[in-house]
Amino acid sequence: DAKTTQPNSMESNEEEPVHLPCNHSTISGTDYIHWYRQLPSQGPEYVIHGLTSNVNNRMASLAIAEDRKSSTLILHRATLRDAAVYYCILRSNTNAGKSTFGDGTTLTVKP
Amino acid sequence: NAGVTQTPKFRVLKTGQSMTLLCAQDMNHEYMYWYRQDPGMGLRLIHYSVGEGTTAKGEVPDGYNVSRLKKQNFLLGLESAAPSQTSVYFCASSYGAMDRGRGYTFGSGTRLTVV
Numbered sequence: 583d584a585k586t587t588q589p590n591s592m593e594s595n596e597e598e599p600v601h602l603p604c605n606h607s608t609i610s611g612t613d614y615i616h617w618y619r620q621l622p623s624q625g626p627e628y629v630i631h632g633l634t635s636n637v638n639n640r641m642a643s644l645a646i647a648e649d650r651k652s653s654t655l656i657l658h659r660a661t662l663r664d665a666a667v668y669y670c671i672l673r674s675n676t677n678a679g680k681s682t683f684g685d686g687t688t689l690t691v692k693p
Numbered sequence: 694n695a696g697v698t699q700t701p702k703f704r705v706l707k708t709g710q711s712m713t714l715l716c717a718q719d720m721n722h723e724y725m726y727w728y729r730q731d732p733g734m735g736l737r738l739i740h741y742s743v744g745e746g747t748t749a750k751g752e753v754p755d756g757y758n759v760s761r762l763k764k765q766n767f768l769l770g771l772e773s774a775a776p777s778q779t780s781v782y783f784c785a786s787s788y789g790a791m792d793r794g795r796g797y798t799f800g801s802g803t804r805l806t807v808v
Contacts, residue, residue: 616796625697625783625799626736669735673796680751681797683728683736 586670591688594660602655602687604670609650613672616681617644617655620667626683629655631673665691695719699784699800706774706807714769714803716784724787725767726751726797727759729780736783742767743789774807781805 587605594600606615614633618626630637630644632653637644643656657664669686697718706712716725724743728736738751740759748759756778758770767786771778781804785797 614796618797623802625785625801626797627799628796631796680726680738680741682738682752685733685735 585682586672586684588668588670588684588687590685591690593690593692594657594664596662596691596693597659600657600660600664600689600691602657602668602670602689603652604654605652606670606672607651609672610674612676613674615644615646615650615653616671616673617642618669618671619664620669620686622666626669629668660689660691662691662693665689697784697786697798697800699782699803701803702801703804704806706771706805708774708776708807710774711770711772712774712805713771714782714784714805716767716769716786716800718765718767718784718786718798720786720798721764722786722798723764723789725761726785726787727757727767727769728783728785729753729778730783730802731780739769739782774805776807779805779807 616631617629620626630642632644645654667686667688671681673681700715726741727739730736737753742748742761745764760768781802783802784800787797
């Protein structure tokens with residue numbers, strides 16, 4: 583499975599935008615880029631996904647590099663409730679859709 | 694609209710004991726997965742299933758067995774628990790690998806302690 587690389591931790595101030603980067607240099611053409619977040623003592627929660635084009639939903643935006651070797655999750659206005667571990671994973675439409683979860687990025691939001 | 698339900702939520706086992714963790718989903722998902730998460734770390738895939746009656750090994754399958762007799766249920770068994778299996782176990786499900794938008798849906802986890 584293709585691997586992703588994320589910074590261990592990031593900090594943000596409340597109500598400011600947050601850009602969480604992810605590198606996936608070995609991505610293949612069939613891999614979707616997914617982002618999940620995990621709040622303390624909870625299971626991971628889907629945030630957003632994309633294949634080639636940038637994507638927006640009510641939770642966040644996903645910016646995908648033109649060569650697809652990196653992506654950025656954008657939280658437009660961080661709130662204290664956004665403090666979580668954010669995972670960037672690749673999901674293939676082959677290989678039973680298995681994904682490798684790294685250690686993610688721990689986002690701290692300061693009031 | 695329960696999603697993915699895991700039982701039990703907490704369990705303490707003695708070394709050598711056995712137990713079964715149950716995962717149930719009501720979304721008619723084809724694929725189901727069992728992950729473990731050790732403190733401060735990401736999720737590691739134990740076993741997975743691409744349909745009723747099928748199972749396959751993930752990254753860390755040793756010491757675990759699984760069964761998927763019904764499409765909605767995926768069972769994870771520990772035949773002889775060891776302290777190294779102390780972890781939080783997450784079940785996830787999804788539509789087929791041809792993504793349909795929401796990716797994985799995870800349960801809330803089972804916290805297992807082996808003493």
